[in-house]
Amino acid sequence: MxxxxxxxxxxxxxxxxxxxxxxxxxxxxxxxxxxxxxxxxxxxxxxxxxxxxxxxxxxxxxxxxxxxxxxxDVGGNYGPYRQSQRLDIYRQYINKLKEKGLVYECFCTQEELEAMRQEQLKKGEPPRYTGKCRNLIEEQKKKFLEEGRKPVLRFKVPEDRTIVFNDLIKGRISINSKQLGGDFVIVRSNGMPVYNFVVVIDDALMKITHVIRGEDHISNTPKQILLYEALGFKTPEFAHLxxxxxxxxxxxxxxxxxxxxxxxxxxxxxxxxxxxxxxxxxxxxxxxxxxxxxxxxxxxxxxxxxxxxxxxxxxxxxxxxxxxxxxxYPIEKLTDLIIPYLQKAGYDINSFDRKWLEKVVEITREYFTVLSDAPEYMEVFLKDEFNFEEKALNFMKESENRLKVVEELLKVLKAQEKEITQETFKEAVKQVGKTLKVKGKELFMPIRIALTGKMSGVEVPILAETLGKERVIKRLEYTLNKLKD
CATH class of the missing domain: 3.40.50.620 (HUPs)
Structure with a gap:
């Protein structure tokens, strides 16, 4: 099978x-x-x-x-695969149930059904359809039709029948027909067949062997089993998630x-x-x-x-x-997926070299939880003109020496002829420390703020190497112009 x-x-x-x-x-x-x-x-x-x-x-x-x-969209031997295109098929099986005497027209109005429900609740009984229209004679039906009532079609639920099925997840499930709410509707008053009826036809004709669905459908399963039996179809296996x-x-x-x-x-x-x-x-x-x-x-x-x-x-x-x-994730594919988020954040992607962009993604991806985090963490690489965090500004204001660190680093880097690597950048910072006799936070934090506007983030030597000498110098000058006053 x-x-x-x-x-x-x-x-x-x-x-x-x-x-x-x-x-x-x-x-x-x-x-x-x-x-x-x-x-x-x-x-x-x-x-x-x-x-x-x-x-x-x-x-x-x-x-x-x-x-x-x-x-x-792909076709197959058991189509059509849209219910709206299968209405003629459903009518054939409605007629089969009529021929077998297993369905009947019900003319009850919503008001009558609600009154029936309230009466049962008052008695402490579970609401169910009483079968009021089960045995209407032709004269009664004619009278209702003359009143403008449009009937639904109800399936006759057998009295006191226990429906048992073995669920592949839940195990053996047993439900008595008394718990099904009485004879249930299979065709609405507008002529449209309802879910419990059409799903049985579709699954049977499409030769479905296993029905795997949510457990909210467990209450529908006994009704569907009754319809499988009434129409002479083989019942599939059920698994309710x-x-x-x-x-x-x-x-x-x-x-x-x-x-x-x-x-x-x-x-x-x-x-x-x-x-x-x-x-x-x-x-x-x-x-x-x-x-x-x-x-x-x-x-x-x-x-x-x-x-x-x-x-x-x-x-x-x-x-x-x-x-x-x-x-x-493969870095090329990851970069492709990240680019739309960068564009949404206002970046002109064409202004960045693709291989360089991949390198930035490689450096920053460990900080991402979702791809929409990318603009936030990649910003320090992409923007040479940036805003300063308030706490970063306050830190720089606390001592004039902190801006002197930035000035001295700018001087050292401009004097260097070679391109920046992590090692050459660390050497330059070390030189600044010796010249100004500063170390630790007083040396490293002003440089981080001068290059990013923030007090935390990616390692500064990695950032400097990735930006290159020209952009590092540009950022140091930008910071000095912004903060000197």
């Missing part, structure tokens, strides 16, 4: 990390078992649908390194920070780090190795090792993982 799994998102305009993790686990399961991943777009909500929202799904998955074997929680153990939401794949991408998380981190939300490799390439994730992934307990989205761990990836 060829393993066939699917990822079936609704195009809402953003990809939540929960959906992204579901897509990833489906992909890892498919590839580990030499199977197929099908991408299906659940776009029956016509009012909310947009092509832009569909593209958001494509872009998020591609960024994460997830490839699908069948889908709206644990919830993703914020650090406060509540369901992950906007108040915990970024929750969409696009936001993490824009902040400057590397796709490999983000995907690696998501894979460890609810699953952990047996060998305990955490930094894993996609190939290594595929090799190690086993759905039986997924934890049934909720997973906590720990941004601290994601940040650590991203730092590890940044420090080990």
């Amino acid at each position: 060829t393993v066939r799994v699917r990822f079936a998102p609704s195009p809402t305009g953003f990809m939540h990390v929960g959906n992204a993790r579901t897509a990833l686990f489906n992909y890892l399961f498919a590839r580990h078992n030499k199977g197929k991943l099908i991408l299906r777009i659940e776009d029956t909500d016509i009012e909310r649908h947009s092509e832009e929202a569909v593209n958001v799904i494509y872009e998020a998955l591609k960024w994460m390194g997830i490839e699908w074997d069948e889908g709206p 644990p919830m993703i929680l914020g650090k406060d153990r509540s369901k992950l939401s906007k108040r915990h920070g970024s929750t969409s794949v696009k936001e993490f991408k824009e902040k400057g998380y590397l796709s490999e780090a983000f995907t690696n981190f998501l894979a460890l939300l609810g699953w952990y490799p047996k060998d305990g190795k955490e930094i894993l390439s996609m190939e290594e994730l595929i090799e190690r992934f086993d759905i039986k090792d997924v934890n049934s307990a909720p997973a906590v989205f720990d941004t601290t761990k994601l940040n650590w993982m991203n730092q590890v990836y940044i420090r080990n």
